[in-house]
Amino acid sequence: MEIDSLLKQTSFCNNDLVSLLTCTNQAEEQLFAYSKYIRDTTIGNSVHMRGLVEISNICIKDCLYCGIRRSNNHAQRYSLTDEEILNAASFAHRYQYGSIVLQGGERKDKAFTERIEQLLLKIKKLSNNTLGITLSLGEQNKETLQRWKDAGAHRYLLRIETSNEKLYQKIHPKDELHNFHTRLECIHLLQECGYQTGTGVMIGLPDQTIEDLANDLLFLKNIDVDMVGMGPYLEHHETPLWEKRNQLLTPKQRLQLGLHMVSCLRILMPDINIAATTALQAIDPYGREKALEIGANVIMPNITPLTNRANYQLYENKPGMDEGAEESTQRLIESVRKSGCQVQLASWGDSQHFFKRSN
Ligand code: 5AD
Numbered sequence: 001m002e003i004d005s006l007l008k009q010t011s012f013c014n015n016d017l018v019s020l021l022t023c024t025n026q027a028e029e030q031l032f033a034y035s036k037y038i039r040d041t042t043i044g045n046s047v048h049m050r051g052l053v054e055i056s057n058i059c060i061k062d063c064l065y066c067g068i069r070r071s072n073n074h075a076q077r078y079s080l081t082d083e084e085i086l087n088a089a090s091f092a093h094r095y096q097y098g099s100i101v102l103q104g105g106e107r108k109d110k111a112f113t114e115r116i117e118q119l120l121l122k123i124k125k126l127s128n129n130t131l132g133i134t135l136s137l138g139e140q141n142k143e144t145l146q147r148w149k150d151a152g153a154h155r156y157l158l159r160i161e162t163s164n165e166k167l168y169q170k171i172h173p174k175d176e177l178h179n180f181h182t183r184l185e186c187i188h189l190l191q192e193c194g195y196q197t198g199t200g201v202m203i204g205l206p207d208q209t210i211e212d213l214a215n216d217l218l219f220l221k222n223i224d225v226d227m228v229g230m231g232p233y234l235e236h237h238e239t240p241l242w243e244k245r246n247q248l249l250t251p252k253q254r255l256q257l258g259l260h261m262v263s264c265l266r267i268l269m270p271d272i273n274i275a276a277t278t279a280l281q282a283i284d285p286y287g288r289e290k291a292l293e294i295g296a297n298v299i300m301p302n303i304t305p306l307t308n309r310a311n312y313q314l315y316e317n318k319p320g321m322d323e324g325a326e327e328s329t330q331r332l333i334e335s336v337r338k339s340g341c342q343v344q345l346a347s348w349g350d351s352q353h354f355f356k357r358s359n
Helices: 003-008 014-022 025-042 082-094 110-126 142-150 165-170 180-193 210-222 240-247 251-268 278-283 287-293 325-338 352-358
Strands: 046-056 099-104 132-136 155-157 196-199 273-276 342-344
Touching (some): 014 210, 099 110, 099 155, 142 180, 251 278, 273 287, 325 342
Parallel strands (some): 046 342
8 A cells, every 4th residue: 555545544453554664765754754743733842851860770570681680690780879869850850851760670679669759759859849750660569659659750661562472471581570461460550550651662672573563553552551662672792682683683774663663653642752762872873863853752861870870781882871961961952953843841741642541
């Protein structure tokens, strides 16, 4: 089918999405122009900043793709102090980021969940309740999620990684801690607790097909999420999946596929928040800007103290290891403008979809 008639459709099946994900040249240009148009006419061209704080790389999980997996003895483990986290939050507040994301390895112990609760209260206090807080701290039970919500977090990110259960099993250890259904259940818990709920997938995993990615898009639409962060899979030599590096798409192909995913998702879900992820930037220095040009609307500059940044390596060649938060903020605002968007400072930048969904 011609791209024109495809884009005019109001609903899309797996085959349609496969065509869109693989289109090239002029058809690709049309696809990208259309997703940008959808964003601009639905939610506008504002881009929201979230200051990303990587609070710790200590993790109980052992995901086969991740550089901070429990079994990687070479990862130097760290946990930011309360003071470091609160300083990062103050920085974000001072620089009018509007909100922050606290991301870290998964831990469920009481000392950890209580500490996060206290930190949330302190961050709210230091910002006179103005700073929005997103959490990205793995699978948690309902009680913990509710406590964190009551303490001031209002958005939560938990990627499904892939919506294909068989593929999920291939990239995770086969045990109860890494269970596809538990993860899915946890995403539903987030929705039940009233979080603006974000999920996402990795693109270009070994053994992943274009049909899988088309299904991922349909999955995201189906579970009706408010926010999505997805990016290319990037191999890490201290992980088991490194062995499969020879069967991957080239990084450039993964970047291109990532952009197609963002573009298609914007068309499927016009009013959600879509992040221009760091993994895109790892392949191309302007990868994030390219995503903003075609429909993403969120960017998450890293504001973790420089001394700890090198230890939070989910994948190799992670960008921004040497750039202080102050200098990178200014540069980023400038490059966002160049992608035809406007940085919206000092606002939470909530997902418009969330309010429509909960009304
Ligand atoms: N390549 C790309 N993304 C990765 N993540 C973890 N490891 C990798 C990797 N090797 C992503 C996962 C996780 C998020 C925090 O980082 O999707 O949910």
